[in-house]
Amino acid sequence: MFLQALSSPVLSAVGERYYKVTAEALRVCGELVRVVRPSIEGFGFDFTPYVLPIYNAIMSRLTNQDQDQEVKECAITCMGLVISTFGDNLTAELPSCLPVLVDRMGNEITRLTAVKAFAVIAASPLHIDLSCVLEHVITELTAFLRKANRALRQATLGTLNSLIVAYGDKIGASAYEVIIVELSTLISDSDLHMTALALELCCTLMADKRSSLNVGLAVRNKVLPQALALIKSSLLQGQALVALQSFFAALVYSANTSFDVLLESLLSSAKPSPQSGGVAKQALYSIAQCVAVLCLAAGDQKCSTTVEMLTDILKDDSSTNSAKQHLALLCLGEIGRRKDLSTHAQIETIIIESFQSPFEEIKSAASYALGNIAVGNLSKFLPFILDQIDNQQKKQYLLLHSLKEVIVRQSVDKAEFQESSVETILKLLFNHCESDEEGVRNVVAECLGKIALIEPAKLVPALKVRIASPAAFTRATVVIAVKYSIVERPEKIDEIIYPEISSFLMLIKDQDRHVRRAAVLALSTFAHNKPNLIKGLLPELLPLLYDQTIVKKELIRTVDLGPFKHTVDDGLELRKAAFECVDTLLDSCLDQVNPSSFIVPYLKSGLDDHYDVKMPCHLILSKLADKCPSAVLAVLDSLVDPLQKTINFKPKQDAVKQEVDRNEDMIRSALRAIASLNRIRLAFMSVNGGDCSLKFKSLMSEMSKSPTLWEKYYSIRNE
Known part of the structure; x- marks a missing residue:
């Protein structure tokens, strides 16, 4: 009964002369539409008596040209919502209403709003009949892709995507080909958001089974060269990279597209060119991810032959094929992360042999690959990595990096290790807390921190016990592990570690400078990501932090280098970290300073x-x-x-x-x-x-x- 009482004055206000009242009334009408029919299935309420009054009130404003722009835009938006919600009850009105919306697309002032309105209509589950205007709409939208207005092009891409998904069977193949030509000009690293939308639309076009064989050909001729140029960009990331991966997966499904040709094109894009030199490191990772997605889309047989080809490359002399081996390792890692490669005999041994390479980038890539294939089959590869860490002293740093890849992936995917695996991993990591190599200790700390995100109830007490260790390196490693366990998003570790934070951060007054620096870095991380957890401790911590900014003569030593003497300040890194921590506190906890x-x-x-x-x-x-x-x-x-x-x-x-x-x-x-x-x-x-x-x-x-x-x-x- 409230709806009936409210609708009458709202619809009356739509006809007001003052444009501010009219615009606001139209916005209220939009909300009214959502309330009258919140879902297509309905909930027992008869909404039909309200359909025509709402439609007529909005239509009177939509057809009135002599009014404020704000009113025009509100009328277009509201009509799009009315058609998408009540379209099945407006079949007689659609032939007169839809052409008006198309006409608004031709007006430079209202075209953006009209494009968004058609996106709403296209997404309607009622599958509104647009046959009277569809061809015209597609033509107009295709032309908009050439406009300089970025917001218009962005909205156009989204609307075209929705229209093709809903009405692909009513759109001619020739229109598809024209769209593809326009899309090819939008794919570059100068606007990654636009690139992502363009690639997503390409995928929609290729996924439409009703499209002609010429669509796949047009994509290969026009869009593929742009995609291969884009993949070499060091700027490529985020949604654009995800869309590019989907593009290659869709392309291998389209008509007459050869997997082997696509794979060769991707691998060739990693080759250095005389003009630009070598490919950026980030680009190699992008290429590897696209190769992995392409292989999985092509099926098990193609994936297996590709893995065999990549492992054959690793067996070659690394001194002559270092660039190929580097890419091969990255590709194996990306494939292994997405698919179990345990059926490929000795693949883990072949990868670990790359640790002997004289090139650091190959060692790093091998570590990355080993960790990622372990994600695909933990039961087989994780015990291998853990065993190798204990037995291969010279390779511990790289193997620990492989283990880190496994743990990080588990923490991202919110997956849990088996109980026995956790115990084995923790025992191994705690055994390496006292390593003389700082790199090993840092990797151990990161692994412990990421496991703490997965198993906080087990890890926080285990870390707390070790802050009393007589070994300074162990105490420092434990505090750095706490630092890695603190991330910006809410986690279940927060409530578990909160009562224990003081125990870790009070190591800022430890006798060893490495431990004090670790505590300062942890405090800085808390201040940046979770300041509310430490505000109560700051009155006690700040004087201790300030003390770390003072030059301490006992940390300054002279090194005799034959004819020269060199002064080394061991406290420099600690003082720098302390001031940087204060800088962070000024941003997040100024009221405590x-x-x-x-x-x-x-x-x-x-x-x-x-x-x-x-x-x-x-x-x-x-x-x-x-x-x-x-x-x-x-x-x-x-x-x-x-x-x-x-x-x-x-x-x-x-x-x-x-x-x-x-x-x-x-x-x-x-x-x-x-x-x-x-x-x-x-x-x-x-x-x-x-x-x-x-x-x-x-x-x-x-x-x-x-x-x-x-x-x-x-x-x-x-x-």
Whole structure:
């Protein structure tokens, strides 16, 4: 009864003279349509008495040309919704209504809205009869693909896709071929979103079994060359890469398309060319993924012969076929991740032999391949990897990377290991926590962190036990593992680790610098991804964190290099990590940070530290100037000297180009901080009438007398 009472005034408001009321009434009409018939099946409510009144009210606005653009667009949108929802009750009205919508497609002002309206109609489960306008609509939409308006082309691609899915049997093959020609011009890495939509439409065209043989030919001649050019791009990623994979899978199904020719085209695209040189690493991974999808689409026999061909390449001399072996390993990894390759005898042994290659990229690719084929059949390949890690000391790092690929994939797919597998993996990983090689420890930590995402109830207590280990490397590895277990999205580990966070982060006061740095990195990760988990601990942690920013003489040593002596600062990485952590906390937990107690002496000390420390300190100073200007102005005098020293520093006469460039970057970084300070100083002067820092005023005066410095400052200030 409420619907009847509401509909009458709403439909009456559609006829109002004031355009704002009319536009809003049309939007309400759209919601009314959804309420009147929320589903095609219905729920016992007789909606038919409301169909014609709603239709007539909107039609009166749709056919009125002398009205505001907002009203026109709302009327078009609402009519599209009415037709898609009530079309089976408007069969007599459609021949007069649909041509009006087509007419609106011809108007530059309303064409985008009309295109979107036809997308809604095409997606209707009522399968609305569009025979009276379909050919005209397809012609108009095809022409829109040539327009410069990006939003229009984007909407057109989506609408064409919906129309072909719903009305493919009523669209002629010649129209398909024209569309394909236009699509080929949209496929490039300059607009990956548009490329993804264009490729998805190509797949829809090829998937339509009613399309002629010429459609497949047109796609091969026009779109395939563009796709092969796109796959070499280092920018290719995300939805565009997924759409490209689907494109190759669809193409192998289309008429007269040879799998062997497509495979050869993909593999050939990885060959370096005289013009552009070698193919980017990212492009090799894209090619490998497309090869894998192509093989799976072609069937088991083609997939098996391809795997055999790839393993034959690995048996060749790696010194003469390194590029081919690299791609072959990546392809095997991608195929293995999607399909069980355990029927191919000794494939794991063939891959692991590539660890002997003199080329690092082949070793890395072999590690990646071994890990990925293990995903396809854990019961066979995982025990092999675990056994090899214990027995192959020289290959442990690469084998652990293979294990990491398995664990990461399991955590992404939310899959669980068998209980026995988890126990074996954990025992092996914990045995390698004390490895002398930092690379091994880091991989172990990442593996533990990713397993914690899968089995948090088991891993968090196991990690906590080991923070009391007498071995510093074990304590550091455990804290880094916690860092890898914290991701931005909500996970079940969050509530389990929350009560234990303090135990891990308090290692920031450990005696060993490696452990302290690991705790600082973990705190930074928490601050970035899950700040609410650590806010309560910050009053206790911040003083300990600030202490890590101080130069400690006991960590500075002199190394005797024969005729030369070299000073090594073992605390540099820790100080840099500590300042970067403060920078993150300023973004996520500013309410917990007291800038007055940090700026002097800690930030002031950092501004006069090593190059690697100065850079994050300049960034912190700029943020504090923007977010806490009063605290910065209170100590502005004390910050001038380190900044002045930095911008006036001159490299030695015999300095190499890298040192000169680095110093130039440092000066520009300091000038950005100075620009931020000057902004708040000028704001203070405009309010109070006096200068807050004579030393800073002197600094600005000195800079203005140096044309080089002033030009740099002026360009930075206006960025």
